[in-house]
Amino acid sequence: MYKLICVVTLATLAPICSVLAQPEIFNVDESLVEPYExxxxxxxxxxxxxxxxxxxxxxxxxxxxxxxxxxxYGKLPDKALKPSIEVVDRSETALNNTAIRQQWELTFENNGKKLVIDVLAYLPKGVIAPHVFVVPNFRGNQSVNNDPNIAITNSWVRMKKNAPNVGVVDHRATEASRGTSSAMFPLDRIIGNGFGLYTVYYGDIDPDFNDFSNGIHPLFYEVGEDQPKSDGWGAISAWAWGLTKVIDVIEDNPLTRDSxxxxxxxxxxxxxxxxxxxxxxxxxxxxxxxxxxxxxxxxxxxxxxxxxxxxxxxxxxxxxxxxxxxxxxxxxxxxxxxxxxxxxxxxxxxxxxxxxxxxxxxxxxxxxxxxxxxxxxxxxxxxxxxxxxxxxxxxxxxxxxxxxxxxxxxxxxxxxxxxxxxxxxxxx
CATH class of the missing domain: 3.40.50.1820 (Alpha/Beta hydrolase fold, catalytic domain)
Structure with a gap:
């Protein structure tokens, strides 16, 4: 079924209507916003x-x-689930000897299920307890910078329709995906201003599609469950939960525990x-x-x-x-x-x-x-x-x-x- 969609051009702020094969009607005309309380x-x-x-x-x-x-957003699980944490990489000469690069694998196990979340950090050399940005990424830690030492995610990667998916083949990241999100992560500027950066791929925590048989959710199911309860956590709560686990790493790291x-x-x-x-x-x-x-x-x-x-x-x-x-x-x-x-x-x-x-x-x-x-x-x-x-x-x-x-x-x-x-x- 075709529906009439009205959009607004930024140049004229005038409504322009066109018939589009979309199942949605939306408004981007400020004059059409109805009163609300x-x-x-x-x-x-x-x-x-x-x-x-x-x-x-x-x-x-x-x-x-x-x-x-x-x-x-849904209730998060009450049960605490602590991972085993393995340091898999550390370099004192990253980013042309301006930063320390660190990588960890966080392995969570419960209910016969296992989930591995990779955490990547770049910290400015010579700065004690720098303020740190925690910024989740969309395509894997390797997309943040073209550094060949960053581990490539093994998780499912979302592919955009009608848009370039550089370095992603059949929802899997390849070597060609290195640095493809670097514009969003200007590491030289961040490190140069004395800040650190921690990042995690959100798909490591929960793949971004409508299926609760993967990601972190199954590790918390009770007997007989195969999806969250009606008031249970969705993906946004799961990703936020994952960020709290990155903060655990920050607090455990002597370089940033006071950051x-x-x-x-x-x-x-x-x-x-x-x-x-x-x-x-x-x-x-x-x-x-x-x-x-x-x-x-x-x-x-x-x-x-x-x-x-x-x-x-x-x-x-x-x-x-x-x-x-x-x-x-x-x-x-x-x-x-x-x-x-x-x-x-x-x-x-x-x-x-x-x-x-x-x-x-x-x-x-x-x-x-x-x-x-x-x-x-x-x-x-x-x-x-x-x-x-x-x-x-x-x-x-x-x-x-x-x-x-x-x-x-x-x-x-x-x-x-x-x-x-x-x-x-x-x-x-």
């Missing part, structure tokens, strides 16, 4: 207003977190970065890059990607309970400003791109703005008003934001802001 951030479920920081920390925060756990930790993710991994910041208080700063629907963007705006579209394309990302909110966003007891508020008082940064209408830049900004009252309870500064800032004019309050020129991706401009933001808040 956000759930109140500072009102308890019993109707009482939050009057103090204690009310927030002891009551309201827990109410909101429970909804995200049960109705959106401050910044988690950054792009797109679906931007959603993951925000959620990981909520579930793991060891994260000092969370950064969302172009995370869109169910990341930083307000769902009730129904702008660009919607709950229905994301549930149709990627039902494995969330708990099964979340499926009932397709086309029913107003029934969801939370919205994404509440997710950002759960990070308080720790710094959080939201980045949008002017041409990335699908991720709803205005909705991403507004989520930070409407999270601001919680930060103010701590005496922190959030975003100053409901209007988007000018392009390439960043805000570096405790809630940070920028709208850069260009489209969906991670650029040097983004990294410049992230490093400046981290130094501003973590060097104090």
């Amino acid at each position: 956000l759930p109140e951030l500072l009102k308890l479920d019993n109707g009482q207003k939050v009057q103090s920081l204690a009310d927030w920390e002891n009551e309201r925060r827990n109410e909101i977190l429970d909804v995200f756990l049960e109705e959106v 401050r930790i910044i988690v950054m993710g792009h797109s679906r991994l931007g959603k993951t970065a925000l959620w990981s910041g909520v579930i793991d208080s060891r994260i000092d700063v969370a950064i969302s890059n172009n995370s869109g629907c169910m990341g930083a963007a307000l769902t009730r705006r129904r702008f660009g990607e919607t709950v229905k579209i994301i549930n149709t394309r990627f039902p494995h990302w969330f708990s099964d309970n979340f499926l009932k909110y397709s086309d029913h966003e107003d029934n969801l007891p939370v919205d994404q400003h509440m997710l950002i508020a759960l990070m308080a008082p720790r710094p959080v940064y939201i980045a949008s791109a002017q041409q990335d209408r699908w991720a709803d830049p205005k909705g991403e900004y507004l989520a930070g703005y409407y999270a601001t009252p919680v930060y103010e309870l701590y005496g922190k500064k959030g975003l100053p008003g409901p209007e988007l800032p000018e392009v390439n004019h960043p805000i570096h309050h405790t809630i940070g934001y920028h709208l850069r020129s260009g489209g969906h991706g991670v650029t040097d401009y983004d990294w410049e802001q992230y490093m400046a933001f981290a130094k501003m808040h973590l060097d104090k």
Whole structure:
């Protein structure tokens, strides 16, 4: 069936309609956003207003977190599962003798199942306990840099339709995939600014397709189970869980056990970065890059990607309970400003791109703005008003934001802001 899809050209901001063979209707015209009412951030479920920081920390925060756990991303398993950790590589002369390269294999075993997660780090030489970025990658650790010593992932790798899949054959990475994501990981800049980088391939933790017989999930099934319960963890919670295991490695490593930790993710991994910041208080700063629907963007705006579209394309990302909110966003007891508020008082940064209408830049900004009252309870500064800032004019309050020129991706401009933001808040 053909449906009428309306899009907006950035040059004219005028709606242009065309008939496309797609099963989705979406809006990228700001004038077509219908009025919506956000759930109140500072009102308890019993109707009482939050009057103090204690009310927030002891009551309201827990109410909101429970909804995200049960109705959106899914509850993580209670059982602790510690891996065996093997150091498989260490070099003191990486990146032209400016960095230390380290690699680990984390092997998890339970229920007769085994999962191996590879962790890669580059740390600046001569820097004691550097601030470290934890950034999950999309195509395997070997894609981060063309260093021939990086282990190539053995896991399933997602292939994009109608797009180049350099170095990936039949969903497996090859030698040709080395360094293919290096633009997203400017190691020379990161190391040169005194930061370290830890990265992990998200597909090592859970392959990104709708099948719960692989990845980390089967290691936690109870007898008779072959998929998570209706309120159980989806892939985003699984990837966030994986990032907590990387943080375990950071804390176990003498070079970084006293480091401050910044988690950054792009797109679906931007959603993951925000959620990981909520579930793991060891994260000092969370950064969302172009995370869109169910990341930083307000769902009730129904702008660009919607709950229905994301549930149709990627039902494995969330708990099964979340499926009932397709086309029913107003029934969801939370919205994404509440997710950002759960990070308080720790710094959080939201980045949008002017041409990335699908991720709803205005909705991403507004989520930070409407999270601001919680930060103010701590005496922190959030975003100053409901209007988007000018392009390439960043805000570096405790809630940070920028709208850069260009489209969906991670650029040097983004990294410049992230490093400046981290130094501003973590060097104090």
